[in-house]
Amino acid sequence: MLESALISEFSRFYMSNISDHAIDLFSKIVRLKKYKTGDVLINKGTSKFYVIVEGIVASFSKNSQKDREYIRTIHLENYAFTDLFYQINDLKLAHIDLDTKTPEDYYKCLTSCTLLEGDFKDFIDLSASNHEISLLYNKINQTILLQVLKRLDRLSLLDATDRYKILKERIPQIENLIPQxxxxxxxxxxxxxxxxxRKKMYSE
Incomplete structure (x- = not known):
């Protein structure tokens, strides 16, 4: 019952008028799973997709030469994600001019997380056979694209202090949840x- 309610909440977060029938179809391709802090969810080649129910997940890029990882984005509840490079290879999008060799990209739990997990190919197949699921898929992609563009704008146009303030507004207790x-x-x-x-902000 809880899992069904969570799937319904996620579906209607993106598409308020989606039918119960479409939600039921979507529920058949996902399952609820729990992960620990530090668990890696996606590496290149995986066909899985995830929806965050609870917790914080980040996408990382790793510079193998320097053995350093960088956080590209931080995601919260109702965010859906998968391996984009899998989509390029599996969906016959190889003509897209992207360097799929470097850097190493992956998603990792920054806190303990509860997620909905499914096979991305099942989602694509269901989208092809059901109009409402296709609309849901498109709305998810549109939201993700807007979030990526907003992230790029903030990196380009705002200084670090303003970016930190926005992060604090988004996740007020961020310092208590993940390392500095x-x-x-x-x-x-x-x-x-x-x-x-932080010293300058809190001294003002």
């Missing part, structure tokens, strides 16, 4: 710079 070095990585600054920003 991960917050700094997301802001594209060093932990020392983050410490200076």
């Amino acid at each position: 070095y991960q917050i700094a990585s997301y802001l594209n600054i060093t932990p020392v710079q983050l410490s200076r920003i």
Whole structure:
């Protein structure tokens, strides 16, 4: 019962008028799973997709030469994600000019997480056979694209202090949830710079 309610909440978050029948079809291709802090969810080649029910998940890029990982994005409840490189290869999109060799990209739980998990190919097949699921899929993609564009705009147009303020508005207790070095990585600054920003903000 709880799982059905969570699937319904997610579906109607993106598409308020989706029918119970379509939600029932979607529920047949996902299952509820729990993960621990630090668990890696997606590496290149996986066909799975996930929906965040509870917790914080981040997408990472790793520089193998320097053995350093960088947080690209931080995601919360109702965010859906999969391996984009899998889509390129499996959906015959190889003509797209993307470097699929570097860097290493993956998703990782920054906190303990509860997720809906399914096979992305099942989602695509269901989208092809059901109009409402196709609309749901498109609305999810539109939302993800807008979030990516917003993230790029903030990195390009805002300084680190403003980006930190936005993160705090979005996740007020972020310092109590994840380490400072991960917050700094997301802001594209060093932990020392983050410490200076926090000291200045809280002294004003």
